[in-house]
Amino acid sequence: MEEHKKQFEETYEMYADAIYKFCVYKTSDPKQAEDLAAETFIRLWEYVASGKDIENTKSFLYQIARNLIIDFYRKKKSSSLEKMQDEGFEPSNDDYEKIQNTSEIRMAIDTINTLEEKYRDVVYMKLVEEMDLKGISESLNITINNATVRLHRGLKQLQKLIENQNNGN
């Protein structure tokens, strides 16, 4: 068990930033991203402690993080904006500003999020995390062929989007 803990600590040091960054990209909320990153590693430990094997730790961490983020949005959706506003809540960009201290980061994330949903994560993983197709396919639980097609179309769509925005200016 001690050996497992040591290995787990190494894994945490290696992937904590990447998972946190991924959570920031998905939630635009640094505090929430910290919680989600912590929860991701807790889930990883629970999985390892139950005696199960993991083939690719990085991809597995991304899978956990994605599932947690989906759960996070489901919960958020359940407490509707209307209800929150009735209770005096006003949405602000303060939290967003905390992490996206440069307008370029914010604009880059917004641009990626303008893509069709199925292309966003593939493009993010390729351009930001510089992952190969195998890693992307494993992290998103899709085939390599599917990842290749999505990446190709996503990058094409991104290029077109930037061109259109420039022409618009």
Next chain:
Amino acid sequence: MAINEEQFNKGLKALKEVRLTDDAKNVIKTRIFSHMATYVPPTKSPYFSHIHFSYKVFATAFVLLFSISVGTTYASFKSLPGDILYPLKTNFAEPAIKLTKFSKTAKEDFDLSLADTRIQEVETLIKEKRINENELEKNFILFEKHLDEKKKDRENNTPKTKDLENTNNISEINALNFKVSQEVEIEDEESNSRVDRYRELIKSEPKLNNFYETNAKIKLDRRRKIDKIENKKEEKEKNSLLEIDHEDNLTDKNTDDSESSTIQDPEDDSEDDEVEINNNVTPSALPIKPTLSPLGL
């Protein structure tokens, strides 16, 4: 919001450099490790494991038992009297197959096929010189049982007298009676031919002379005799109906009856009794009472 390629690339570069601060990293690490220290992996309930284990054991046992049962039953079809599997064949497999026969005709056919099987078994036993009188007796009892069941099935399959009474059309009744009696005759002949085959088979084997004399002969003769008596009884009933319908031919019919009664089995020594029984047939035993006939009015 417009972004050019250069800005986008800058944004990507900045995004790549996003890191947890050292403080945040340590806080998260502490949180994770405190969870790890207290976390106990869930263990499966022993009760659940027991059920799971039992389920597997029972499922495996069931499949094994089923396979063995089917295999053994299938193998039993080739067994002969005296074999270990023979009781399985006669007490379980064959009755089970009969249960799958729904029509009465199918049941009758199956009874006859079983009687044939018993004959074939005796043939094989004689051929293989595996003669055992005790086992043969069991085979013979089964053979009789099949013919009895066949007879019972046939009776259930034959229109009842009271059903015929509901019809007032005498020609229809006569035609139906004639048809039924012909069918019965054919079916009886099917049984009798098998009785004859069984008798001939036993008589052909010198070692079975004792068995034939002490056991089979009496029973086989009795069976043949009973069938004959009933055949003649039905013949008489049929002729009586024809008498009512065609009074002009009465004399000819009686002559035919007396002629037919003279045909007898050389081994049948009870012909006088049969004739007596035939003569005792009363009008009430007819499938239809004469008073119901339009011709009787």
